Amino acid sequence: xxxxxxxxxxxxxxxxxxxxxxxxxxxxxxxxxxxxxxxxxxxxxxxxxxxxxxxxxxxxxxxxxxxxxxxxxxxxxxxxxxxxxxxxxxxxxxxxxxxxxxxxxxxxxxxxxxxxxxxxxxxxxxxxxxxxxxxxxxxxxxxxxxxxxxxxxxxxxxxxxxxxxxxxxxxxxxxxxxxxxxxxxxxxxxxxxxxxxxxxxxxxxxxxxxxxxxxxxxxxxxxxxxxxxxxxxxxxxxxxxxxxxxxxxxxxxxxxxxxxxxxxxxxxxxxxxxxxxxxxxxxxxxxxxxxxxxxxxxxxxxxxxxxxxxxxxxxxxxxxxxxxxxxxxxxxxxxxxxxxxxxxxxxxxxxxxxxxxxxxxxxxxxxxxxxxxxxxxxxxxxxxxxxxxxxxxxxxxxxxxxxxxxxxxxxx
Numbered sequence: 001x002x003x004x005x006x007x008x009x010x011x012x013x014x015x016x017x018x019x020x021x022x023x024x025x026x027x028x029x030x031x032x033x034x035x036x037x038x039x040x041x042x043x044x045x046x047x048x049x050x051x052x053x054x055x056x057x058x059x060x061x062x063x064x065x066x067x068x069x070x071x072x073x074x075x076x077x078x079x080x081x082x083x084x085x086x087x088x089x090x091x092x093x094x095x096x097x098x099x100x101x102x103x104x105x106x107x108x109x110x111x112x113x114x115x116x117x118x119x120x121x122x123x124x125x126x127x128x129x130x131x132x133x134x135x136x137x138x139x140x141x142x143x144x145x146x147x148x149x150x151x152x153x154x155x156x157x158x159x160x161x162x163x164x165x166x167x168x169x170x171x172x173x174x175x176x177x178x179x180x181x182x183x184x185x186x187x188x189x190x191x192x193x194x195x196x197x198x199x200x201x202x203x204x205x206x207x208x209x210x211x212x213x214x215x216x217x218x219x220x221x222x223x224x225x226x227x228x229x230x231x232x233x234x235x236x237x238x239x240x241x242x243x244x245x246x247x248x249x250x251x252x253x254x255x256x257x258x259x260x261x262x263x264x265x266x267x268x269x270x271x272x273x274x275x276x277x278x279x280x281x282x283x284x285x286x287x288x289x290x291x292x293x294x295x296x297x298x299x300x301x302x303x304x305x306x307x308x309x310x311x312x313x314x315x316x317x318x319x320x321x322x323x324x325x326x327x328x329x330x331x332x333x334x335x336x337x338x339x340x341x342x343x344x345x346x347x348x349x350x351x352x353x354x355x356x357x358x359x360x361x362x363x364x365x366x367x368x369x370x371x372x373x374x375x376x377x378x379x380x381x382x383x384x385x386x387x388x389x390x391x392x393x394x395x396x397x398x399x400x401x402x403x404x405x406x407x408x409x410x411x412x
Contacts, residue, residue: 042082043122043141045321047094048403050075051117052325053314054096055145055401058115068096071117077315088122095120102146103407114146116406144404163330164220165189165205165370166235168337169350179334181353181374184298186279186288189332189355189370206242214245218259221249222266223327234346235333243368247361250370253327254360255320269327271312272319274359275302279371281362288371299373306356306373326402328357329375 054071058064072091079086098112099105105116120140167189170180181187189205206217248259255268277291288296299305312318313325331354335347355372362369 039085039122040139040141041321042085043089043119043139044143045316045318046075046078046082046085047117047119047141047143048145049078049314049316050091050094051115051143051145052401052403054115054117055147056314058098058112059147059401062111064096064098064112067098067115071096071115074314075117075119081316085122089119094118102144102404105144105407114144114404116142116144116408118142142406142409144406145401146404147401163332164217165330166333166335166347167205167353169334171336171338171350177374178353178376179351181334183374183376184300185374186296186299186302186358187355187372187374188281188286188288189372206246214242215260217242218245218249218261221246222252222261224266234348235335236346243363243366246368246370247363250357251360253357255323256360267327268320268323270318270320270323270325271309271328272323273304273308273312275304278359279362281369285367302358305358306375309356324402330355330357330372 050071053074054067057070058067061067072094075091075094076086079089079091095118097105097107097116097118098109099107099114099116100109100111102114105114107116118140119142122139122141167181167187170176176182177185244259248257248261249266251258252261252263252266253269254272254274255263257263279296280289280291281287282289290296296302309328331352333349334351334353336350337347354375356375358371358373362371
């Protein structure tokens with residue numbers, strides 16, 4: 001009998017050892033799986049920044065050599081904040097490919113429009129998983145960047161992806177900049193004081209895109225309008241103030257969600273920093289001032305402007321790492337406001353401009369103000385040119401350098 005008890009105790013000891021080993025394995029895999037997910041996110045953000053930097057340099061210079069140098073430098077700069085990542089992969093270890101088309105991806109085709117950055121075989125440290133036979137844990141990431149056709153691009157004789165706002169053009173001979181707009185000025189994109197003298201009573205610098213109604217205004221200003229209009233003709237105004245819907249739609253670009261809008265349909269920009277102090281308007285509803293009352297005459301006075309945004313977009317840090325870059329750049333029609341009319345009316349379009357949204361829309365009762373910096377008749381890359389995504393379109397167009405889904409990787 002004593003021998004049987006002794007044998008049973010031995011069996012229990014074996015079972016306990018096996019159970020402890022299984023528990024240890026579960027803990028090890030849980031720890032290392034969580035760490036792997038974290039490192040995958042870090043690696044993806046780093047290759048995203050490298051791809052955007054390379055694509056911008058490529059767009060400006062046409063040089064793959066300079067673009068590759070930029071990508072590797074930005075990769076190292078971002079990885080420097082992640083010692084484990086920097087120990088495993090440096091900019092010299094990443095692979096860059098260039099293609100004329102996005103889909104199908106064709107490495108080596110010219111002229112190169114798109115860049116793909118690939119970081120492979122990132123081997124991370126292991127915890128207890130090495131004790132259960134896991135030799136190493138690896139992950140990889142890739143990112144594709146290049147011009148997109150979306151913001152105000154021309155397709156034939158049409159302009160696409162416009163914001164549902166308009167600005168009055170200065171058509172007088174010798175007007176400064178583009179129709180009176182220069183890159184060093186802070187602009188009010190929406191002047192919502194009742195009876196605007198610029199557009200006409202009942203109109204508040206809103207345009208009708210895709211139909212009437214506040215819900216459509218909200219969706220359009222959030223970025224939901226992807227159809228095209230003829231910029232050589234005219235555009236219909238959207239009567240009414242629509243202060244709330246415009247604020248709700250536009251502020252999704254800054255990661256602020258109120259009303260029937262959400263981050264899935266309208267993601268925030270990756271960088272949502274605003275000038276400090278923020279901007280306000282004087283008692284005349286048209287003069288831009290700082291919130292503390294000081295006058296604003298030039299964007300050089302701002303603590304955060306488009307040049308700062310470009311730097312942050314390339315190098316981080318990001319306010320919303322999983323956001324969508326360039327959401328703060330909007331294409332707005334320049335219209336001839338001479339002979340303005342009441343209510344819904346047609347306004348002649350004389351051109352298109354790209355504006356950088358400086359801060360969330362400011363709402364005060366029945367008034368609403370959108371502050372922006374004019375960045376020219378171009379996209380975020382700073383260069384006017386054709387819009388080649390994915391099929392080249394002849395003629396000048398407004399486009400941006402953005403991240404694309406990698407056609408060769410489902411998780412980019």
